[in-house]
Amino acid sequence: MDLEQYTDKQIVDGILANNKVVIEYFFLKKCSALFIYILQNIFDGNIDKKELISELYLYMADQDWYKVRQFDYRSKLMTWTSVVAVRFFQKKKRELIENKSSETLNKEMDKIANVTMFIDCKMDVCNALKKMPNERYRKVIEALDLKEVHPESLAEEMKITVDNLYNIHRRALMQLKNVMGRKEEYYG
Structure with missing residues (x-):
């Protein structure tokens, strides 16, 4: 079966089974637009896309895909992934930025979180x-x-x-x- 035709459940099952083909498809192809969005809107283009992919992969794969196991199919997989990824990278950015006021950062986070709901x-x-x-x-x-x-x-x-x-x-x-x-x- 063509990976483009996979359902959310098939993708999640493939990831949890550590199917390298499915994992590569998900992170490199399916999430490609999401990574571009994060690169431009959270990091202003000042980070490498491959680094973003690696960071999110390591975060989601930690503890035998614990984060992926939390997906409960109440939304589309990409909508859920967008929220998880944006929150993760916002936290990463907060850790890197010390002098930015929290009020400005919170407004940016609210806008990004609202927009991610509509990506897919x-x-x-x-x-x-x-x-x-x-x-x-x-x-x-x-x-x-x-x-x-x-x-x-x-x-x-x-x-x-x-x-x-x-x-x-x-x-x-x-x-x-x-x-x-x-x-x-x-x-x-």
Whole structure:
């Protein structure tokens, strides 16, 4: 069977069985766009992509693939992997940066975490947005995540504070997950 046709379960089973072909496919091909995203958005292009691949591989393979065993199929494998990878590399970056204010870093982490939710399912999200009952929530997700409007300008347009906008955004993401048939949880 062509690896491109593998289901999430087949990929996870192959990884847990230490199938080198599946592992290589997953880290080098399937996660390629994710590594480019992390390289550009977390490390500003100042790190080698091969180093990112090695770091994530070692992290996920540690303790007989303990992290991979935590995947519970409530989302797509790539969505879950995106969240795990972004959090892992954000932590790595925090360890490397000592002088950056935590407030600025937290805002960057929130934006990256929100964007990663849509890496593998942008079409699903667009369809689900149309089904969302709360028009305000739909507007916030479309502006912040799909159109990448600056939170400050959206908050000003909506005549609310940026903190309130982030709270609305969090609730909007939960409603979106419910519309998409996923359990109510938030990775932010």
